[in-house]
């Protein structure tokens with residue numbers, strides 16, 4: 001315990017050196033945390049909008065110009081052409097396609113009105129799990145609707161109220177849908193009813209297919225296959241969303257880890273070097289300590305403890321800064337997807353790994369440099385100026 | 386009453402290789418016996434091997450040949466751990482350059498010598514303060530070495546050497562960086578320890594006034610010890 005006292009004293013007195021060492025740890029650890037958490041947050045936030053509604057690919061037909069009429073068919077802010085619902089049955093025969101769920105999404109000014117097939121409960125614009133009040137739709141439902149909770153509150157809608165979009169509907173369920181869900185609408189109604197009431201009278205038509213593939217690895221291949229098979233169609237996948245949101249800044253978690261580990265190694269070397277020069281500066285002191293009866297292990301302990309303390313401080317500050325940076329990165333470049341910040345989670349595992357690397361670097365740097373120092377014969381250490 | 390020899394040095398040598406110039410025998414086959422309680426002074430020109438000899442006696446350096454027996458322990462036969470105990474408990478070193486740790490206060494510089502012992506924090510503090518007070522530095526305990534005069538720094542170094550109550554004091558030109566008055570004071574403190582506690586002192590010094598304290602003088606030249614002292618060796622008349 002005795003060397004601990006002196007280690008703390010040395011750290012406090014050698015502020016500059018300590019600051020340099022700690023800064024090294026902070027840079028490495030905060031970079032690690034920033035990269036890994038941002039990469040992870042980025043991955044999640046591009047996957048969630050699709051995954052949360054159980055789909056991998058959104059298929060639609062793009063319209064070059066806004067169609068005539070007061071409203072329009074939309075796909076996530078894009079205008080789109082309606083297409084024949086039977087196409088989706090054909091799509092279900094494509095290899096690796098598990099299901100293709102029909103959606104008819106229509107917008108009138110700021111309002112989004114969506115027709116769904118309520119028999120699809122795993123992949124859909126709104127899932128039964130989103131119900132917070134009332135019930136989900138059934139295939140037999142007529143002029144009844146699910147409304148979004150925020151919209152309901154703004155308009156004082158409760159179960160049994162009437163909501164109007166091309167026709168009047170009775171509210172039978174209130175749904176809570178996250179802003180990151182790209183299918184978020186104000187009103188959801190049974191698909192055949194929507195096809196009936198819209199002024200365009202799109203009977204038998206939909207404007208979107210939500211497609212689920214057999215495995216995540218098949219998504220891109222299937223999307224390309226679909227576009228090839230139906231040349232007028234267009235697909236939207238998680239990585240397309242990511243590109244829209246992040247442009248070229250794309251790094252996945254594996255890359256983030258590689259960069260971070262490389263940085264951590266550099267930090268360890270940097271710290272060892274820095275500690276070694278500390279030891280060189282202090283060789284004479286080590287000689288004095290040995291001359292007055294300090295053992296090698298006393299000397300080693302003192303220097304090792306110093307490094308470990310620096311590693312701990314650096315690790316803690318690095319974790320904190322990394323978290324702040326990661327949040328900042330995602331909030332600036334992730335704004336596009338909306339609420340990207342929500343995907344930054346304080347992952348205790350990443351934080352502990354970051355902290356652990358910092359500690360281990362401290363120990364390695366400390367032991368290595370102090371071992372060098374302790375080998376000196378006292379008189380040789382003393383002779384240095 | 387026969388006094389035993391607390392230091393026995395036989396055929397002690399230390400050779401340094403000096404590039405193409407060959408070897409330098411800094412200490413050359415030296416034999417020396419120091420009875421307990423003696424105040425021995427060694428004189429000699431620069432480069433004659435005085436520092437090397439003191440370092441070998443104190444276990445700070447390893448000889449090329451011969452042996453050193455300190456208080457019955459033959460240094461070359463000790464393990465590193467035992468050697469550490471010898472440096473800590475048997476000998477106290479005082480250097481010409483003070484060798485205080487610049488980032489530590491006077492008090493901490495003394496405490497640091499007690500750190501590897503099993504004394505409690507309080508005991509270490511009290512012993513250190515007591516030691517500093519014994520040389521009139523009670524008020525300066527919390528000053529850093531740079532804030533102390535040369536004489537004060539050397540007094541801190543002396544009480545640091547006293548801290549673990551060693552039986553042997555090794556002084557390497559302790560007055561070399563001090564004026565006559567302060568130098569005299571330093572030697573007086575060592576002399577007092579020698580007189581009152583019977584500590585054995587081996588001092589390397591050119592200060593003429595050491596004659597008032599010492600009871601044996603040896604002369605070193607080219608790594609060898611002689612008992613004849615050339616008069617001009619002293620810097621100033623007695």
Ligand SMILES: Nc1ncnc2c1ncn2[C@@H]1O[C@H](COP(=O)(O)OP(=O)(O)OP(=O)(O)O)[C@@H](O)[C@H]1O
Nearest residue numbers: 401402409411429430431432433434435436437438
């Ligand atoms: N580490 C070393 N490497 C090579 N030669 C050394 C080393 N240390 C001492 N010497 C040589 O050994 C000889 C004795 O040196 P030492 O320091 O013991 O002399 P000294 O009597 O203490 O001199 P001074 O009065 O100047 O302090 C000198 O020739 C010196 O150059």
Ligand SMILES: [Mg+2]
Nearest residue numbers: 435436437557
């Ligand atoms: Mg010398």
